Amino acid sequence: MILIIGGSYQGKLDFARQRFQLAEDEIQVCTEDTGALDFSRRCIAYIDRFALNRVRSGFEPADALGTDPGLYKDVIFIANDVSGGVVPMDPTLRAWREACGRMNLKLAKASDEVWRLFCGIPQRVK
Amino acid sequence: MSTYISGGCKNGKSFYAQRAAKACGTPLYYLATMIPHDEEDLARIRRHREERAGWGFETLECGRDILRCLDDADPNGAFLLDSVTALLSNEMFAPEGVDMDAARRVADALEAFVRRAPNTVLVSDFIFSDALLYDDLTEAYRRGLAAIDRRMAACCDNVIEVVAGQFIVHKGVLPV
Numbered sequence: 001m002i003l004i005i006g007g008s009y010q011g012k013l014d015f016a017r018q019r020f021q022l023a024e025d026e027i028q029v030c031t032e033d034t035g036a037l038d039f040s041r042r043c044i045a046y047i048d049r050f051a052l053n054r055v056r057s058g059f060e061p062a063d064a065l066g067t068d069p070g071l072y073k074d075v076i077f078i079a080n081d082v083s084g085g086v087v088p089m090d091p092t093l094r095a096w097r098e099a100c101g102r103m104n105l106k107l108a109k110a111s112d113e114v115w116r117l118f119c120g121i122p123q124r125v126k
Numbered sequence: 127m128s129t130y131i132s133g134g135c136k137n138g139k140s141f142y143a144q145r146a147a148k149a150c151g152t153p154l155y156y157l158a159t160m161i162p163h164d165e166e167d168l169a170r171i172r173r174h175r176e177e178r179a180g181w182g183f184e185t186l187e188c189g190r191d192i193l194r195c196l197d198d199a200d201p202n203g204a205f206l207l208d209s210v211t212a213l214l215s216n217e218m219f220a221p222e223g224v225d226m227d228a229a230r231r232v233a234d235a236l237e238a239f240v241r242r243a244p245n246t247v248l249v250s251d252f253i254f255s256d257a258l259l260y261d262d263l264t265e266a267y268r269r270g271l272a273a274i275d276r277r278m279a280a281c282c283d284n285v286i287e288v289v290a291g292q293f294i295v296h297k298g299v300l301p302v
Binding site for chain 2: 010
């Protein structure tokens with residue numbers, strides 16, 4: 001299991017495609033409309049967008065990961081790091097920001113590798 | 127040696143960039159990218175000029191069209207461009223209208239600049255880690271700045287992230 005994290009547009013998905021030779025149909029690209037994670041894919045990108053969907057629907061995003069990391073032990077997760085700005089005025093965005101942090105911690109803990117992208121340059125942080 | 131510096135605001139990027147540029151040789155040029163719009167901007171420019179006084183910089187005004195500065199400068203000198211963020215803003219939100227192609231133009235120009243003037247230090251801003259949903263135009267600006275960052279990180283010798291006055295070397299070495 002691998003987690004790739006970094007700010008917006010830093011080259012996370014490009015890095016994943018290149019390093020792990022992902023085909024497009026092996027990637028679940030989450031949007032604000034994504035309500036469920038597909039652990040049958042090799043890569044789940046933008047789990048922060050999935051988290052936004054869950055928070056808006058009144059659920060804790062990290063609960064979608066369950067208690068058994070074995071279910072997604074071969075998945076490459078990609079997360080936008082949304083933790084570095086001013087606390088949002090909007091209560092939903094505030095809850096989203098914190099929920100992303102909890103989910104990232106859970107994913108990073110279960111991951112064999114954690115990578116951070118900065119200006120397109122990868123750095124292994126775990 | 128070219129160096130690309132980014133990080134959050136007020137972390138010490140500009141001060142470090144000045145030291146890095148000064149170590150690159152002479153003549154020493156400061157590429158001033160801010161186009162003042164009001165008294166607040168003018169005060170900020172005065173403050174920056176005072177901070178640079180005594181460092182030996184010759185200031186070249188270049189809010190737009192960065193390559194033109196090289197007409198009046200020695201390309202073997204040392205250049206400090208602070209900041210890429212302001213340069214993109216000037217080019218993208220120009221008085222004649224919004225240019226959605228500005229990021230590509232700026233990245234092309236900066237690549238050409240660094241090729242001709244290899245002793246250049248560039249400062250950008252890391253504005254990519256907050257939990258806000260922006261309007262399309264702001265999002266296009268963020269995407270554009272990140273695209274410039276990635277292209278410049280690929281072509282510069284050193285890529286440094288500044289955090290609370292500390293340095294993370296993502297590529298190359300710490301120049302000073």
